[in-house]
Amino acid sequence: MEVVPLKIMISGAPASGKGTQCEFIKSKYGLVHIAAGDLLRAEIASGSENGKRAKEYMEKGELVPDEIVVMMVKHRLIQMDVQENGWLLDGYPRSVSQATALEELHIRPDLFILLDVSEEILVERVVGRRLDPVTGKIYHLKYSPPENEEIAARLTQRFDDTEEKVKLRLVTYHKNLESVISIYNDVIVKVDGSLPKEEVFERIDAILSALRQKKLKTESTSSVAAGVAH
Template structure:
């Protein structure tokens, strides 16, 4: 999903993304203009709204987008939503359809530059391609001669559209905070594309690794775990593999970087022949308004990961720890207590998990043993230990 104010560069980036990934580009602007061109009753209403710089009512846009996004080619190739949703109601309509993006990219450009971009835009009525008299003029005189100015690209209408966009932007961003990525849209288009492309490549890699893990789980029979069968640990064959979450802005999707870190750490441990692996996940400065969502998401992923390792014959210890406390929960951030409660209340399957391979606890800084944690300060952590039995 790509979002941004008018003339922020969404169309250009969409063209580049479609060329590389073959996604179906679904632009609400194009869909609405198609309705206007068709001269239908809906198209006449849409034209009136657009000419006055007013957002088209949610119910009209939603019906048009829903009709397009459910077509077979979209299901096969994937979708790239451009300019939708623009209101909270539209975002909710997507949720009801079970449609949620892997990434939400927002192109950030200063207002004055946006106005300059809009008033200089020209449309080729034949190819529907957008040009700019200064930044991106057509190479052909023939094309240049037939370019037209779109009705909504005047200073007055652009200013009105910017204000409308700002009124709704924060609501939309909060709806997709877990997958939100703001990118400077005032860079060369190649640099902007490079940042978006990097995000998509990470999503693809995580999806492939996740599918691989699912396939591996499907080939194995669940184990009947018994604590007496636990093999002694080889303390020498051990290497802690800390993650790097504190270097990632907390507005990035916790689900994505959690999967990335777990997959890369596990992959490195397997390749190195390690039989004991520790993964430390630092959770930096969670937004209080997002704590419940983020912690719940993280804990569900911890649970799924722990059970997948249990199915593979591993012993797993899951604990909640804060480096700020003197004793269990003393002086720790409130979200640590929430983490513990969430963990304790989760369904750990049919393995009698809590007493055998899940050890749930909340640990203060002075209670941390060297083999249980890499000491640090000022952040809360969820720490999982995974090792052979």
């Protein structure tokens, strides 16, 4: 299958299933998965100029300024593996200033996937989550309960997996999302994230497959036109 480098952004509230969908997309389409948090940690670990600057802010307990993170994203997007395989930008940009900075660098997606899940379902997903401190595995009391009583007895709940905390996180997420959406209105596609994860991916897969075909067609038309011009 011919590789057509797609440029995809994906956004979703906490517990929308974004991580799972990123895995599915990466596995089928070979896109390079880029999450700003991972990028930040990698740059700090490598001791790069941007990493050193970011570390200074973090050591003071301050947020790393947008321009530093945007430059990290830019540098990652021009690497050869990304140029060849395309990119999947996960949960970034999160604010209108980050989106605007990317626009100024002419970094724009072919598609912005928004996982749409009602607050009621998101809260239920988060509040029912439990962690097995022994294996590190995440369970859900309703959707993926523990295999036996022994595991059930030792499960713990993360301190911020409460209804009150998740509702606060959702308020922040929606407030930021509204401003970001305005920039990507023409390339946004909403996918119902409340469905089972396989069904959610079926929908995303159909959208990405159509996009890839469209890009293939455009590229072959342009190369034919270029050939004619010569």
